Amino acid sequence: MRVLFTFAGGNGHFRPLVPIARALNEAGHTIAFTGEPLMVPVVEAAGFTAFPSGPNLGSEGERRPLLAVDRDREDADLRDGFVRRTAPRRAEDVLALCGDWAPDLLVCDEADHGAMIVAETLGLPQATVLVIASGSLIRADLVDGALNEVRAAYGLPPQRNLEMAHRHLVLSPFPESFRDPRFPLPPTAHSFHPPVPGRGPVPDWHVEGRPAVYFTLGTIFNTESGDLFARVLAGLREVDATCVVTVGRLLDPAEFGPQPEHVHLARYLPQDGVLPYCDAAITHGGSGSLLGAIEHGLPMVLLPMGADQPHNGDRVTELGLGTVLDVIEATPDDVRDAVAEVLREPSYRAAAVRLRNEVAAYPPPGQIVPLLERLAR
Secondary structure, eight states, X not given: OEEEEEOSSSHHHHGGGHHHHHHHHHTTOEEEEEEOGGGHHHHHHTTOOEEEOSOOOSOSXXXXXXXXXXXXXXXXXXXXXXXXXXXXXXXXXXXXXXXXXXXXXXXXXXXXXXXXXXXXXXXXXXXXXXXXXXXXXXXXXXXXXXXXXXXXXXXXXXXOTTTTTTSSEEEEOSOGGGSOTTSOOOTTEEEOOOOOOOOOSOOTTOOTTSOEEEEEOTTTGGGGOTTHHHHHHHHHTTSSSEEEEEOOTTSOGGGGOOOOTTEEEESOOOHHHHGGGOSEEEEOOOHHHHHHHHHTTOOEEEOOOSTTHHHHHHHHHHTTSEEEOOTTTOOHHHHHXXXXXXXXXXXXHHHXXXXXXXXXXXXXXXXXXXXXXXXXX
16 A cells, blocks of 8 residues: 655644554555655655655744734634645645555645645545644634635535545544544544653753753744743743753754753754653643643643644643743743742643543554555555
8 A cells, every 4th residue: 555644834744644654654555755845854864755745834944033922813824824825736746746656545634735635636535634732723614715715726616614634534643632622523533642652761961859841842933932932941040940941953052041050952852852751841832742741741831822822722721731821921930930830739740641641542553554454445
């Protein structure tokens, strides 16, 4: 079986597909990925064949100002950016790739509407992998109208309620109880548990018996964070814990100056090597960072900036998983106090452990393989 994995966006859209791709590869199937050109080296470094398709949506290193959260702006970016502008370009490239590579099955990230249009146009079976934890950003009332405009250009009938994304098989790595109850999983959904490595070699920053906190803004939003790193670092200087901070490959840790002994800065560290040694996570609330914290049962402090992050922040607050700070208004004292609270108050940890246990009970990716094999047949 030849399976083409498609994604529209950066790491947050690529990484959720990887466990399924590895499981299919181990079962003897032929795998390839296609995504924006900037992501081709990342996909190849993960060990997969990669083809470029569509426009680049990520940053090539340019710094952007920090903006206040504006949900209307984020909705417009999704509707007009991911659907009206990006979907047609991705559909064109993925259609040509399918003609050359001849997949038996497409596995698409839930934001890759262009690839889904190709699957429908060619009569290919399609699985959709969810990449938005809360389920409330990519929603029918926001994207169906714009998507139907693109569909019409391919001679496809109008759809509603995102029915074509959910028509065959939907795969979710997120705890179902985290999802916004207004947007339940479709009947075709199956949850799976991405493998979570245990503790690896003890990192040199680890101090036995001392709490540790991990701070990251992911791989995209770190370049549009303004003075946020400086404010959070100022707050972490006053936290009685080991603090591990990654600023991203496009920023230089040296620009933030010398740090006290308990604060450790790096461009990049593998999340799987950091989180097992941590007691809390400070993030922007992106779905990938959030899932990592959940998988390790960690309470959170969130600083949502855009995209899915404000929606995920809503659920973190509602479920008692942590606290949410305003990305513009938060002071170093606010950061210090929020971190101290989630470390001190056991209810946050208990809520995170409940979700960790929920995810751990899901089947591993290997048990999803037969579903995909039957779908392809």
